[in-house]
Amino acid sequence: MKYDIIIIGGGLGGLTAGAKLSREGKKVLLLEQHDRPGGCATTYKRGDYTMEVGLHEIDGPSPIDLKTKLFNELEVFKNVTFIKIPEFYHFVNDRIQITVPHNPEEAGKILKEAFHEEKEGIEAYYRHILYPKKKNDDNETSKEKSLGEFLDSIIHNENLKLVLLGNLGYFHDDPYSISLTYYSAAQARYLNGGGSYIKGGSQTLSDHLAEYIMKHSGEVVLNHLVTGFITENGKLTGVTYRKTKGSDPGTLKAYADEIVANAAMPNIAELLPEKEGSMLKNEIGNQKPGASLLSVYFGFKNPLRNIGYQHYCTFVFDGSIKTQADILENNRGDYGKRSFTFIDYGQVDSGLAPEGKSTGTLCCIDYLTNWGNLTEEEYKTKKKEVAKIFIGRLEKLIPGISGEIEYYEVGTPLTVKRYTLNPEGAVYGFEQRPFKPAIDTTKIFDNLHFASAWGRTGGGFSGAIYGGYLCAINIMRKRPVIK
Secondary structure, eight states: OEEEEEEEEHOOOOOOOOHHHHHHHHHHEESSSSSSBBTTTTTTEETTTEEEESSOOOOOOOOTTTHHHHHHHHHHHOOOOOEEEESSSEEEEOOEEEEESSSSHHHHHHHHHGGGGHHHHHHHHHHHHHOOOEEEEOSOOOOOBBBHHHHHOOOOHHHHHHEEETGGGOOSSSSSGGHHHHHHHHHHHHHHHHHEEEOOOTHHHHHHHHHHHHHOOOOOOOOEEEEEEEEEEEEEEEEEEEEESOOOOEEEEEEEEEEESSSSSSHHHHOOOHHHHHHHHHHHOOBBBBEEEEEEEEEEOOOOOGGGGGOOOEEEOTTTSSGGGGHHHTTTSOTTOOOOEEEEETTTTTOSSSSTEEEEEEEEEOGGTTTOOOOOOHHHHHHHHHHHHHHHHHHSTTTTTTGGGEEEEEEEEOOOOOOOOOGGSSSBBBBBTOOOOOOTTTTTTTTTTESTTTTTTSSSSHHHHHHHHHHHHHHHSOOOOOO
């Protein structure tokens, strides 16, 4: 079968690219190895509960947000409801508890009251995040540096630095190795547009985009894995693929003028012909996959408001983290002390549980090396042990919560790798380090495009959506539709 576009992978990047291209008249085939579209933007059912796989909050959408333009085009707002989150986050360690709102003026006021000696540093932080292209007070344009270096240069109080780094885990595992430029762009979207949760779960958005592709004469084929590329006369002309479930009809083939990879670049490099695969491996040779995540998913008998809990998102830093230099070591340390995030979806009208019940997720930075070399029995045992540790820590944070747990299960970096195929179970693609070299894929095949967290827009929901949209725009500029 011949198509205009073949998309490898049905994460948000691939779905966005496919929806935009199908809207513009392209005949699209999207192939996804999982049994549902969305990648990390998915949900699954456990009894009464809908468990959210990946979304804590999506920045915006705000009037100045590119997503708003795109969501209007693709009829997202007509079919998907965005619930505003009541706060940015609540931060807790053994020395301070503070709730940070999304609004930068309100946040700045609260932080100045708590850290009155750091007024200038707080203003410098928000000034840089909100207006990164403007010059600093010393009249020098900001140079590329790490987030950690930037905070050290403007703030002295270590607790304040930790508060500002509360949601670092949304992007990376170490403030001293994440690009300030990348962090600023991502954080500014939360500060400018607030945050939202998608009612019914992120699967609602993924399903809508998949349905949009199909309504515009495209095809979305689930449970099918791309196994290789077809080339003719030095040009990509198609892909080979196979079923992942059910009877195996053998190798299938599809052909297209343009191919979009919504998949990890290292995986695509393995599928390409030897020469081009080596070129891509060389191009990404200096890149390193980012961290993964461990998640404990909960179904609660009652909303946690009933036992006095009132925060949607809480970041808990162990008391052993005294400075931001301790964060990376903590992320790699004992689960009994590791920083974690707790999301209580029952604080908003999430649509994830029936009336009178609620769901929540505990999440922490983790790595495949902690899980990849265990036997099946060892793996199951370790998951139970880790769940017990974190439930105990939640009980200290929210007294009475253990008695509200009706169901729980653990997802590990191995789980992430199994369902996304991402190397190391990485959820954000490549690490976004200062001076991260640009990846030039145009010299490999001029009709191979990348739209995923592994591309230049980076990870997270917005990063993947932007990547898919920009990929579609580049293809349209290359081959405009004649109507």
